Amino acid sequence: xxxxxxxxxxxxxxxxxxxxxxxxxxxxxxxxxxxxxxxxxxxxxxxxxxxxxxxxxxxxxxxxxx
Amino acid sequence: xxxxxxxxxxxxxxxxxxxxxxxxxxxxxxxxxxxxxxxxxxxxxxxxxxxxxxxxxxxxxxxxxxxxxxxxxxxxxxxxxxxxxxxxxxxxxxxxxxxxxxxxxxxxxxxxxxxxxxxxxxxxxxxxxxxxxxxxxxxxxxxxxxxxxxxxxxxxxxxxxxxxxxxxxxxxxxxxxxxxxxxxxxxxxxxxxxxxxxxxxxxxxxxxxxxxxxxxxxxxxxxxxxxxxxxxxxxxxxxxxxxxxxxxxxxxxxxxxxxxxxxxxxxxxxxxxxxxxxxxxxxxxxxxxxxxxxxxxxxx
Numbered sequence: 111x112x113x114x115x116x117x118x119x120x121x122x123x124x125x126x127x128x129x130x131x132x133x134x135x136x137x138x139x140x141x142x143x144x145x146x147x148x149x150x151x152x153x154x155x156x157x158x159x160x161x162x163x164x165x166x167x168x169x170x171x172x173x174x175x176x
Numbered sequence: 177x178x179x180x181x182x183x184x185x186x187x188x189x190x191x192x193x194x195x196x197x198x199x200x201x202x203x204x205x206x207x208x209x210x211x212x213x214x215x216x217x218x219x220x221x222x223x224x225x226x227x228x229x230x231x232x233x234x235x236x237x238x239x240x241x242x243x244x245x246x247x248x249x250x251x252x253x254x255x256x257x258x259x260x261x262x263x264x265x266x267x268x269x270x271x272x273x274x275x276x277x278x279x280x281x282x283x284x285x286x287x288x289x290x291x292x293x294x295x296x297x298x299x300x301x302x303x304x305x306x307x308x309x310x311x312x313x314x315x316x317x318x319x320x321x322x323x324x325x326x327x328x329x330x331x332x333x334x335x336x337x338x339x340x341x342x343x344x345x346x347x348x349x350x351x352x353x354x355x356x357x358x359x360x361x362x363x364x365x366x367x368x369x370x371x372x373x374x375x376x377x378x379x380x381x382x383x384x385x386x387x388x389x390x391x392x393x394x395x396x397x398x399x400x401x402x403x404x405x406x407x408x409x410x411x412x413x414x415x416x417x418x419x420x421x422x423x424x425x426x427x428x429x430x431x432x433x434x435x436x437x438x439x440x441x442x443x444x445x446x447x448x449x450x451x452x453x454x455x456x457x458x459x460x461x462x463x464x465x466x467x468x469x470x471x472x473x474x475x476x
Binding site: 159 | 189302306325329330333336417421424425428431
Protein backbone atom coordinates (compact mmCIF):
# COMPACT_ATOMS: atom_id res chain seq x y z
CA UNK A 111 0.00 0.00 0.00
CA UNK A 112 1.37 3.41 -0.98
CA UNK A 113 1.76 5.77 1.97
CA UNK A 114 -0.19 8.99 1.70
CA UNK A 115 1.60 12.34 2.03
CA UNK A 116 1.30 14.24 5.29
CA UNK A 117 -1.44 16.89 5.06
CA UNK A 118 0.98 19.43 6.54
CA UNK A 119 3.24 19.08 3.51
CA UNK A 120 3.69 22.52 2.00
CA UNK A 121 3.42 23.20 -1.72
CA UNK A 122 6.01 25.88 -2.45
CA UNK A 123 4.42 26.91 -5.74
CA UNK A 124 0.86 27.18 -4.36
CA UNK A 125 2.09 28.53 -1.03
CA UNK A 126 -0.44 26.30 0.71
CA UNK A 127 -0.34 23.09 2.71
CA UNK A 128 -1.88 19.97 1.25
CA UNK A 129 -4.47 20.23 4.00
CA UNK A 130 -5.44 23.74 2.89
CA UNK A 131 -5.67 22.63 -0.74
CA UNK A 132 -7.79 19.60 0.15
CA UNK A 133 -10.08 21.81 2.21
CA UNK A 134 -10.82 23.91 -0.87
CA UNK A 135 -11.70 20.80 -2.83
CA UNK A 136 -13.86 19.52 -0.02
CA UNK A 137 -15.78 22.81 0.07
CA UNK A 138 -16.32 22.90 -3.68
CA UNK A 139 -15.23 19.77 -5.54
CA UNK A 140 -13.85 20.33 -9.03
CA UNK A 141 -12.65 18.00 -11.79
CA UNK A 142 -8.95 17.31 -11.41
CA UNK A 143 -7.70 19.65 -14.13
CA UNK A 144 -9.89 22.45 -12.80
CA UNK A 145 -8.81 21.59 -9.28
CA UNK A 146 -5.17 22.09 -10.25
CA UNK A 147 -5.95 25.32 -12.06
CA UNK A 148 -8.22 26.79 -9.40
CA UNK A 149 -6.88 25.59 -6.06
CA UNK A 150 -3.17 25.23 -6.77
CA UNK A 151 -0.41 26.85 -8.80
CA UNK A 152 0.95 23.49 -9.87
CA UNK A 153 0.28 24.09 -13.56
CA UNK A 154 2.57 27.12 -13.56
CA UNK A 155 4.86 25.67 -10.93
CA UNK A 156 7.19 22.75 -10.50
CA UNK A 157 4.46 20.09 -10.76
CA UNK A 158 6.09 18.00 -8.06
CA UNK A 159 2.96 17.91 -5.92
CA UNK A 160 0.53 16.83 -8.63
CA UNK A 161 0.80 13.03 -8.16
CA UNK A 162 0.71 13.39 -4.40
CA UNK A 163 -2.37 15.58 -4.48
CA UNK A 164 -4.02 13.14 -6.85
CA UNK A 165 -3.38 10.29 -4.40
CA UNK A 166 -4.82 12.35 -1.57
CA UNK A 167 -7.92 13.19 -3.56
CA UNK A 168 -8.51 9.55 -4.50
CA UNK A 169 -8.01 8.41 -0.91
CA UNK A 170 -10.48 11.02 0.33
CA UNK A 171 -13.00 10.20 -2.43
CA UNK A 172 -12.63 13.76 -3.70
CA UNK A 173 -11.15 12.94 -7.09
CA UNK A 174 -13.43 13.96 -9.94
CA UNK A 175 -12.89 13.56 -13.63
CA UNK A 176 -15.67 15.85 -14.80
CA UNK B 177 16.87 4.56 -2.27
CA UNK B 178 15.29 7.86 -3.14
CA UNK B 179 17.52 8.51 -6.15
CA UNK B 180 15.78 6.28 -8.75
CA UNK B 181 12.39 7.85 -8.07
CA UNK B 182 13.84 11.35 -8.07
CA UNK B 183 15.62 10.61 -11.32
CA UNK B 184 12.32 9.60 -12.96
CA UNK B 185 10.39 12.53 -11.52
CA UNK B 186 12.96 15.14 -12.46
CA UNK B 187 13.54 13.65 -15.88
CA UNK B 188 9.82 13.82 -16.61
CA UNK B 189 9.86 17.57 -15.89
CA UNK B 190 13.08 18.40 -17.68
CA UNK B 191 12.98 21.19 -20.22
CA UNK B 192 15.10 21.59 -23.29
CA UNK B 193 17.45 24.50 -23.79
CA UNK B 194 16.76 24.34 -27.51
CA UNK B 195 13.01 23.82 -27.77
CA UNK B 196 11.47 25.07 -24.52
CA UNK B 197 12.82 28.63 -24.53
CA UNK B 198 10.94 31.06 -26.82
CA UNK B 199 14.07 32.80 -28.10
CA UNK B 200 12.14 34.34 -31.02
CA UNK B 201 9.97 36.43 -28.68
CA UNK B 202 12.88 38.59 -27.53
CA UNK B 203 12.13 42.32 -27.26
CA UNK B 204 15.30 44.39 -27.16
CA UNK B 205 13.56 47.51 -25.90
CA UNK B 206 12.38 45.65 -22.79
CA UNK B 207 15.79 44.98 -21.26
CA UNK B 208 18.37 47.39 -19.88
CA UNK B 209 22.12 47.14 -19.67
CA UNK B 210 21.87 46.97 -15.87
CA UNK B 211 19.45 44.04 -16.11
CA UNK B 212 21.77 42.25 -18.51
CA UNK B 213 24.63 42.70 -16.07
CA UNK B 214 22.43 41.11 -13.40
CA UNK B 215 21.81 38.13 -15.65
CA UNK B 216 25.56 37.72 -15.95
CA UNK B 217 25.94 37.74 -12.16
CA UNK B 218 23.23 35.13 -11.81
CA UNK B 219 24.96 32.96 -14.41
CA UNK B 220 28.13 33.14 -12.33
CA UNK B 221 26.29 32.35 -9.09
CA UNK B 222 24.63 29.33 -10.67
CA UNK B 223 28.08 28.13 -11.73
CA UNK B 224 28.93 27.77 -8.03
CA UNK B 225 26.94 24.54 -8.10
CA UNK B 226 30.30 23.09 -9.08
CA UNK B 227 32.14 23.61 -5.75
CA UNK B 228 28.89 22.86 -3.93
CA UNK B 229 28.59 19.48 -5.62
CA UNK B 230 32.23 18.84 -4.81
CA UNK B 231 31.51 19.67 -1.16
CA UNK B 232 28.48 17.40 -1.01
CA UNK B 233 30.33 14.48 -2.57
CA UNK B 234 33.29 14.95 -0.26
CA UNK B 235 31.16 15.30 2.89
CA UNK B 236 28.83 12.38 2.14
CA UNK B 237 31.26 9.56 1.36
CA UNK B 238 28.99 6.89 2.86
CA UNK B 239 25.78 8.05 1.27
CA UNK B 240 25.54 6.52 -2.19
CA UNK B 241 21.89 7.50 -2.60
CA UNK B 242 22.36 11.22 -1.94
CA UNK B 243 25.65 11.29 -3.85
CA UNK B 244 23.86 9.87 -6.89
CA UNK B 245 21.20 12.58 -6.59
CA UNK B 246 24.02 15.11 -6.73
CA UNK B 247 24.59 14.10 -10.33
CA UNK B 248 21.09 15.35 -11.23
CA UNK B 249 21.26 18.47 -9.11
CA UNK B 250 24.67 19.41 -10.46
CA UNK B 251 23.55 18.85 -14.05
CA UNK B 252 20.43 20.95 -13.66
CA UNK B 253 22.18 23.80 -11.84
CA UNK B 254 24.92 23.93 -14.44
CA UNK B 255 22.17 24.04 -17.03
CA UNK B 256 20.76 27.13 -15.30
CA UNK B 257 24.10 28.84 -15.69
CA UNK B 258 24.31 27.73 -19.30
CA UNK B 259 20.79 28.99 -20.04
CA UNK B 260 21.59 32.43 -18.63
CA UNK B 261 24.83 32.48 -20.61
CA UNK B 262 22.95 31.48 -23.74
CA UNK B 263 20.62 34.42 -23.17
CA UNK B 264 23.63 36.71 -23.01
CA UNK B 265 25.26 35.04 -26.00
CA UNK B 266 22.12 35.75 -28.03
CA UNK B 267 21.40 39.28 -26.85
CA UNK B 268 24.47 40.74 -25.09
CA UNK B 269 27.51 38.70 -26.17
CA UNK B 270 29.98 41.12 -24.60
CA UNK B 271 28.56 40.15 -21.19
CA UNK B 272 29.00 36.37 -21.49
CA UNK B 273 31.14 35.33 -18.51
CA UNK B 274 34.67 34.38 -19.36
CA UNK B 275 36.15 31.07 -18.28
CA UNK B 276 38.33 33.02 -15.88
CA UNK B 277 35.27 34.60 -14.26
CA UNK B 278 33.57 31.22 -14.04
CA UNK B 279 36.65 29.65 -12.51
CA UNK B 280 36.71 32.23 -9.73
CA UNK B 281 33.49 30.89 -8.17
CA UNK B 282 35.01 27.43 -7.95
CA UNK B 283 37.02 27.20 -4.78
CA UNK B 284 37.14 24.69 -1.97
CA UNK B 285 34.57 24.94 0.78
CA UNK B 286 35.63 23.93 4.28
CA UNK B 287 34.34 20.52 5.38
CA UNK B 288 30.90 20.83 6.90
CA UNK B 289 28.48 18.53 8.73
CA UNK B 290 26.38 16.79 6.10
CA UNK B 291 23.06 17.39 7.87
CA UNK B 292 23.74 21.12 8.16
CA UNK B 293 24.66 21.42 4.50
CA UNK B 294 21.57 19.48 3.50
CA UNK B 295 19.30 21.82 5.46
CA UNK B 296 21.15 24.91 4.26
CA UNK B 297 20.58 23.94 0.68
CA UNK B 298 16.95 23.06 1.22
CA UNK B 299 16.37 26.53 2.67
CA UNK B 300 18.54 28.01 -0.08
CA UNK B 301 16.37 26.46 -2.78
CA UNK B 302 13.20 27.70 -1.08
CA UNK B 303 14.64 31.21 -1.08
CA UNK B 304 16.00 30.98 -4.60
CA UNK B 305 12.58 29.88 -5.85
CA UNK B 306 11.12 33.14 -4.52
CA UNK B 307 14.03 35.26 -5.75
CA UNK B 308 13.56 33.98 -9.27
CA UNK B 309 9.80 34.42 -9.09
CA UNK B 310 10.37 37.99 -7.99
CA UNK B 311 12.92 38.52 -10.78
CA UNK B 312 10.41 37.18 -13.28
CA UNK B 313 7.83 39.72 -12.16
CA UNK B 314 10.37 42.52 -12.28
CA UNK B 315 11.53 41.82 -15.82
CA UNK B 316 9.34 42.77 -18.77
CA UNK B 317 11.40 41.17 -21.53
CA UNK B 318 9.50 37.95 -22.47
CA UNK B 319 12.44 35.58 -22.93
CA UNK B 320 14.13 36.34 -19.63
CA UNK B 321 10.75 36.15 -17.88
CA UNK B 322 10.38 32.65 -19.28
CA UNK B 323 13.94 31.81 -18.26
CA UNK B 324 13.36 32.88 -14.65
CA UNK B 325 10.13 30.87 -14.57
CA UNK B 326 12.04 27.76 -15.66
CA UNK B 327 14.69 28.39 -13.03
CA UNK B 328 12.16 29.04 -10.27
CA UNK B 329 10.27 25.83 -10.90
CA UNK B 330 13.51 23.83 -11.05
CA UNK B 331 14.55 25.27 -7.69
CA UNK B 332 11.19 24.29 -6.20
CA UNK B 333 11.73 20.73 -7.41
CA UNK B 334 15.24 20.76 -5.96
CA UNK B 335 13.88 21.97 -2.63
CA UNK B 336 11.41 19.09 -2.66
CA UNK B 337 14.22 16.63 -3.40
CA UNK B 338 16.39 17.96 -0.58
CA UNK B 339 13.34 17.77 1.67
CA UNK B 340 12.98 14.07 0.94
CA UNK B 341 16.55 13.51 2.06
CA UNK B 342 15.74 15.50 5.21
CA UNK B 343 12.79 13.19 5.86
CA UNK B 344 15.07 10.21 5.38
CA UNK B 345 17.60 11.74 7.77
CA UNK B 346 14.93 12.06 10.45
CA UNK B 347 14.05 8.40 10.02
CA UNK B 348 17.67 7.31 10.21
CA UNK B 349 19.29 9.79 12.55
CA UNK B 350 16.33 10.90 14.64
CA UNK B 351 16.97 13.70 17.11
CA UNK B 352 20.44 14.46 15.76
CA UNK B 353 18.93 15.36 12.42
CA UNK B 354 16.01 17.17 14.03
CA UNK B 355 18.36 19.34 16.05
CA UNK B 356 20.59 20.08 13.08
CA UNK B 357 17.65 21.12 10.90
CA UNK B 358 16.13 23.27 13.66
CA UNK B 359 19.50 24.95 14.21
CA UNK B 360 19.97 25.84 10.55
CA UNK B 361 16.32 26.87 10.33
CA UNK B 362 16.79 29.34 13.18
CA UNK B 363 19.76 30.83 11.40
CA UNK B 364 17.93 31.07 8.08
CA UNK B 365 14.89 32.71 9.70
CA UNK B 366 16.84 35.23 11.74
CA UNK B 367 15.42 38.62 10.72
CA UNK B 368 18.44 40.44 12.15
CA UNK B 369 20.79 38.82 9.73
CA UNK B 370 21.49 39.98 6.23
CA UNK B 371 18.58 39.05 3.97
CA UNK B 372 20.93 37.66 1.33
CA UNK B 373 20.47 34.41 3.23
CA UNK B 374 21.65 31.86 0.76
CA UNK B 375 24.61 29.45 0.65
CA UNK B 376 26.31 31.68 -1.94
CA UNK B 377 26.41 34.46 0.66
CA UNK B 378 27.85 32.38 3.49
CA UNK B 379 31.49 32.33 4.51
CA UNK B 380 32.77 28.92 3.47
CA UNK B 381 36.57 28.92 3.66
CA UNK B 382 38.36 30.28 6.71
CA UNK B 383 41.70 30.58 4.93
CA UNK B 384 40.14 33.07 2.51
CA UNK B 385 38.15 35.04 5.09
CA UNK B 386 36.67 37.65 4.74
CA UNK B 387 36.48 37.16 0.98
CA UNK B 388 35.35 33.56 1.21
CA UNK B 389 31.77 33.80 0.01
CA UNK B 390 30.81 32.82 -3.52
CA UNK B 391 29.44 36.36 -3.86
CA UNK B 392 32.91 37.73 -3.12
CA UNK B 393 34.20 36.09 -6.28
CA UNK B 394 31.83 37.99 -8.56
CA UNK B 395 33.21 40.84 -10.69
CA UNK B 396 30.93 43.05 -8.58
CA UNK B 397 30.81 41.52 -5.09
CA UNK B 398 28.19 43.96 -3.83
CA UNK B 399 25.82 43.20 -6.65
CA UNK B 400 23.73 40.52 -4.95
CA UNK B 401 22.44 42.67 -2.11
CA UNK B 402 21.77 45.58 -4.46
CA UNK B 403 19.96 43.34 -6.95
CA UNK B 404 17.60 42.16 -4.24
CA UNK B 405 16.86 45.47 -2.58
CA UNK B 406 17.36 48.13 -5.26
CA UNK B 407 16.49 46.27 -8.43
CA UNK B 408 14.05 43.35 -8.21
CA UNK B 409 12.59 44.75 -4.97
CA UNK B 410 12.68 41.64 -2.83
CA UNK B 411 10.91 43.21 0.14
CA UNK B 412 8.79 42.15 3.07
CA UNK B 413 6.03 40.52 1.03
CA UNK B 414 8.52 38.24 -0.71
CA UNK B 415 10.42 37.64 2.50
CA UNK B 416 7.19 36.49 4.12
CA UNK B 417 6.78 33.92 1.36
CA UNK B 418 10.26 32.58 2.07
CA UNK B 419 9.54 32.41 5.79
CA UNK B 420 6.27 30.57 5.11
CA UNK B 421 8.11 28.08 2.91
CA UNK B 422 10.71 27.42 5.58
CA UNK B 423 8.43 27.34 8.62
CA UNK B 424 5.62 25.34 7.07
CA UNK B 425 8.04 22.84 5.59
CA UNK B 426 9.74 22.41 8.95
CA UNK B 427 6.29 22.06 10.55
CA UNK B 428 5.52 19.17 8.21
CA UNK B 429 8.96 17.67 8.76
CA UNK B 430 8.86 17.87 12.55
CA UNK B 431 5.13 17.21 12.96
CA UNK B 432 4.58 20.41 14.93
CA UNK B 433 3.10 23.81 14.09
CA UNK B 434 5.73 26.51 13.74
CA UNK B 435 4.02 29.79 12.89
CA UNK B 436 6.95 32.18 13.39
CA UNK B 437 10.74 32.31 13.63
CA UNK B 438 10.29 32.74 17.37
CA UNK B 439 8.27 29.52 17.55
CA UNK B 440 11.08 27.73 15.73
CA UNK B 441 13.63 29.20 18.11
CA UNK B 442 11.59 28.01 21.09
CA UNK B 443 11.19 24.59 19.52
CA UNK B 444 14.93 24.35 19.08
CA UNK B 445 15.55 25.47 22.67
CA UNK B 446 13.14 22.85 23.99
CA UNK B 447 14.76 20.24 21.81
CA UNK B 448 18.21 21.09 23.12
CA UNK B 449 17.03 21.05 26.71
CA UNK B 450 15.30 17.71 26.24
CA UNK B 451 18.51 16.30 24.84
CA UNK B 452 20.55 17.64 27.74
CA UNK B 453 22.60 19.99 25.56
CA UNK B 454 24.18 22.38 28.04
CA UNK B 455 25.79 24.68 25.49
CA UNK B 456 22.54 25.86 23.96
CA UNK B 457 22.29 29.26 25.66
CA UNK B 458 25.61 30.59 24.43
CA UNK B 459 24.96 29.32 20.95
CA UNK B 460 21.41 30.67 20.88
CA UNK B 461 22.65 34.11 21.86
CA UNK B 462 25.38 34.06 19.27
CA UNK B 463 23.15 33.24 16.34
CA UNK B 464 20.81 36.07 17.29
CA UNK B 465 23.47 38.70 16.82
CA UNK B 466 23.43 40.86 13.71
CA UNK B 467 26.62 39.47 12.31
CA UNK B 468 27.66 38.30 8.91
CA UNK B 469 26.31 34.81 8.31
CA UNK B 470 28.83 32.04 8.07
CA UNK B 471 28.98 28.30 7.86
CA UNK B 472 30.44 28.38 11.34
CA UNK B 473 27.13 29.81 12.58
CA UNK B 474 25.26 26.98 11.02
CA UNK B 475 27.82 24.48 12.16
CA UNK B 476 28.11 25.69 15.75
